[in-house]
Amino acid sequence: MSFFVSMDAAPAPLTPVNPLQQLENQLCFPLYAASRMITKAYQPLLEQFDLTYPQYLVLLLLWEHQERTVKELGEHLVLDSGTLTPLLKRLEQRQLISRRRDPRDERSVIIGLLPAGVALQQPACRIPEQLFEKMGLPQAEFEALRNQLTQLLTRLR
Amino acid sequence: MSFFVSMDAAPAPLTPVNPLQQLENQLCFPLYAASRMITKAYQPLLEQFDLTYPQYLVLLLLWEHQERTVKELGEHLVLDSGTLTPLLKRLEQRQLISRRRDPRDERSVIIGLLPAGVALQQPACRIPEQLFEKMGLPQAEFEALRNQLTQLLTRLR
């Protein structure tokens, strides 16, 4: 800090800033921020069902298949049992899902839909459209972005 | 559930699955998963500095400006004081940053870089390139994706 710099002026960086080191020039930050903002956009829609976003993702998978092991859920959602187990226990407590050991392989836990969980599908099925409208993203941009992200995902797996 | 369906066959969905309700057809999921996977990709690079990803983002901003209020950090990172305050306290404990009230407005807290925090910039400046290489994404795709995400971000703000 120089004596010649007034208190109000920001001192120059000691090391010139690497442009790559700026927030806007990285891929990670917009991804991180956009992800959280979209999750937040879901929140008012999910609130009526008292669901969190990852809980909703689990239900989306079960509405397709009724039964999935914890491992399968984890593979699809890229989440491990450390995240899923407590989340699933909360859904179980609310009688939305069942948890039972697979009798053919006692290591696995099979997650199934209970009637209350099945019953949520119908009212929740409008959520994706509602969110799409809320974002106001042109269909083409939406799909382009989705495809690029899906591609990135398979690349990173 | 029909009596004619064997125990092993998955019972048909009670409600036909809305394609929009499938994980792959939504924007949110690839965004959510890609964000976490990229954060995970940073982890080995940040580990040597004992930094988490959001801590690293705070330092990125400070390396550009030396001083920022909690509010400013929150605006750039889209994080509130509930997240930032404990995070900043951890960085303060490690003497990477300083926290002091703005004498001109005692509501604000000014976050500044301490020498140890300044010293991290030099060795950390290669992280963005390293990550870029790690992802193996063609430059053009990288930039296209970044631009679309940035656009989405401004749209969602």
Place this chain on the structure above:
DNA sequence: TTGAATTTAATTGCACACAACTTAATTGTA
């Protein structure tokens, strides 16, 4: 066939995220 290696969940501990609320300082206005 037995014992080592692997697999699957669960558990523990830590660090975010974020809603809701509190506290203190500042601003705007009658």
Place this chain on the structure above:
DNA sequence: TACAATTAAGTTGTGTGCAATTAAATTCAA
């Protein structure tokens, strides 16, 4: 100037994420 409204951080409580470890079941290999 008073004092209500607003603003900025901090606090509290809940729910993820995830690394590391544990425990139990299964598989593999000698």
